[in-house]
Amino acid sequence: RKLHLPPGNLGLPFLGETLQLISAYKTENPEPFIDDRVSKYGTVFTTHVFGEPTVFSADPDTNRFILQNEGRLFESSYPGSISNLLGRHSLLLMRGSLHKRMHSLTMSFANSCIIRDHLLVDIDRLVRLNMEAWTGRVLLMEEAKKITFQLTVKQLMSFDPCEWTENLMKEYMLVIEGFFTIPLPIFSTTYRRAIQARGKVAEALGLVVRERRRESEKGERKNDMLAALLDEEGDGGGGFSDEEIVDFMVALLVAGYETTSTIMTLAVKFLTENPCALAELKEEHAEIRARKGEAETLQWDDYKSMSFTQCVVNETLRVANIISGVFRRAMRDVSIKGYTIPKGWQVFASLRAVHMDHNHFKDARTFNPWRWQANSGSSSSSSSSSSSVINVFTPFGGGPRRCPGAELARVELLVFLHHMVTRFSWVPAEQDKLVFFPTTRTQKRYPIIVERRDDS
Numbered sequence: 393r394k395l396h397l398p399p400g401n402l403g404l405p406f407l408g409e410t411l412q413l414i415s416a417y418k419t420e421n422p423e424p425f426i427d428d429r430v431s432k433y434g435t436v437f438t439t440h441v442f443g444e445p446t447v448f449s450a451d452p453d454t455n456r457f458i459l460q461n462e463g464r465l466f467e468s469s470y471p472g473s474i475s476n477l478l479g480r481h482s483l484l485l486m487r488g489s490l491h492k493r494m495h496s497l498t499m500s501f502a503n504s505c506i507i508r509d510h511l512l513v514d515i516d517r518l519v520r521l522n523m524e525a526w527t528g529r530v531l532l533m534e535e536a537k538k539i540t541f542q543l544t545v546k547q548l549m550s551f552d553p554c555e556w557t558e559n560l561m562k563e564y565m566l567v568i569e570g571f572f573t574i575p576l577p578i579f580s581t582t583y584r585r586a587i588q589a590r591g592k593v594a595e596a597l598g599l600v601v602r603e604r605r606r607e608s609e610k611g612e613r614k615n616d617m618l619a620a621l622l623d624e625e626g627d628g629g630g631g632f633s634d635e636e637i638v639d640f641m642v643a644l645l646v647a648g649y650e651t652t653s654t655i656m657t658l659a660v661k662f663l664t665e666n667p668c669a670l671a672e673l674k675e676e677h678a679e680i681r682a683r684k685g686e687a688e689t690l691q692w693d694d695y696k697s698m699s700f701t702q703c704v705v706n707e708t709l710r711v712a713n714i715i716s717g718v719f720r721r722a723m724r725d726v727s728i729k730g731y732t733i734p735k736g737w738q739v740f741a742s743l744r745a746v747h748m749d750h751n752h753f754k755d756a757r758t759f760n761p762w763r764w765q766a767n768s769g770s771s772s773s774s775s776s777s778s779s780s781v782i783n784v785f786t787p788f789g790g791g792p793r794r795c796p797g798a799e800l801a802r803v804e805l806l807v808f809l810h811h812m813v814t815r816f817s818w819v820p821a822e823q824d825k826l827v828f829f830p831t832t833r834t835q836k837r838y839p840i841i842v843e844r845r846d847d848s
């Protein structure tokens with residue numbers, strides 16, 4: 393068929409432009425890959441990456457259109473290798489009314505009231521507990537991962553850290569490695585190991601589900617996500633099967649883990665490189681600590697008073713979000729900006745391209761947390777965009793699949809930064825570089841030397 397595709401270049405047969413993309417994203421400055429194409433073709437262009445022709449959007453209105461039309465014109469789409477790791481009943485792969493129901497169930501376990509009344513106390517306790525053991529050289533990325541894993545396990549099934557959770561985490565980390573063996577997972581031993589580890593994680597979680605069913609028959613009920621899943625009715629009436637519940641839990645573990653821990657680590661890296669921002673952040677947290685006793689848990693009001701810390705988190709999400717964009721598939725021919733996206737084509741809504749665009753964010757390539765201060769939470773952007781900045785800042789996506797853990801992630805990040813700056817001073821242990829492929833991370837997992845503060 394003759395369709396008016398967005399302009400662009402499909403590159404080499406099969407490989408397309410995948411190698412150019414990978415080599416750009418393996419550096420600290422991946423922007424030229426998008427900049428070059430935007431300047432040649434405009435903000436919506438055609439390329440060919442990871443084995444498929446793809447319409448790439450660096451345009452906020454197009455991104456919004458794609459995200460809001462989930463289930464009508466576009467649907468989420470993951471390669472088979474990722475779907476196998478997630479499990480077929482994962483929220484990320486669910487569609488239609490079941491997706492809607494399970495998305496709101498997840499939200500109901502991570503909304504502000506639940507965080508304020510139940511989760512905040514655990515977040516504060518588990519962050520402190522982990523930091524108690526910090527001394528000398530610390531691999532910050534590893535520590536942040538440990539914390540986010542423990543927090544999710546607690547929220548999902550009420551387990552505190554123990555030998556069982558440690559073993560689960562070891563297997564789980566192998567699963568996570570499998571997600572980043574793109575573009576050719578089939579040939580990778582890391583991927584095969586990840587699939588095996590996924591089996592072990594599912595087995596361990598399956599045992600927990602069965603045990604909890606037995607407990608609930610005796611009338612015992614915990615207040616956690618697993619309890620809510622056990623109460624929920626499946627699509628065909630009756631409850632969910634063990635397999636469905638396990639897949640759902642694996643997806644939640646995956647979704648909140650690498651994302652939040654990366655932002656924790658990178659916020660610290662950017663603060664270290666920006667002493668003025670670090671000084672202002674320390675001041676904000678010293679004031680909070682001065683109002684409280686050393687051992688006193690952070691309260692919701694304390695969290696709400698961390699306005700500069702929110703700016704630091706926004707800015708870190710803007711310049712280095714691990715989710716640089718989302719893939720979708722066109723469910724039918726879709727007209728957009730005078731072009732046609734053919735049915736079945738892959739679409740990539742790039743969140744990062746918008747966040748790094750000078751038309752929406754002044755000096756977009758510079759880390760500047762103060763930009764968020766202008767109107768309490770929104771950013772001071774250049775005025776060349778008609779859309780408000782709040783609409784173009786979408787680190788948690790948008791539409792029916794918008795991240796249900798967004799508020800929870802923010803609370804975890806702020807509590808982590810609070811204890812980090814009130815308990816420790818630190819210096820980088822060695823030079824470490826930020827890269828964006830296969831995922832956003834620092835090459836050496838950001839090693840730092842920590843020193844406990846006398847007053848902590």
Ligand code: HEM
Binds near residue numbers: 643652715789790797
């Ligand atoms: C800084 C941390 C986080 C970032 C940047 C982030 C970002 C995102 C983004 C962009 C999406 C949309 C994906 C899409 O449209 O296909 C998403 C979805 C999701 N996130 Fe998060 N997330 C974070 C933390 C969390 C946490 C802590 C949880 C735990 C509850 C979580 C659970 C989920 C789930 C379950 C989905 C899938 C929603 C669906 O498909 O309906 N995320 N996240």
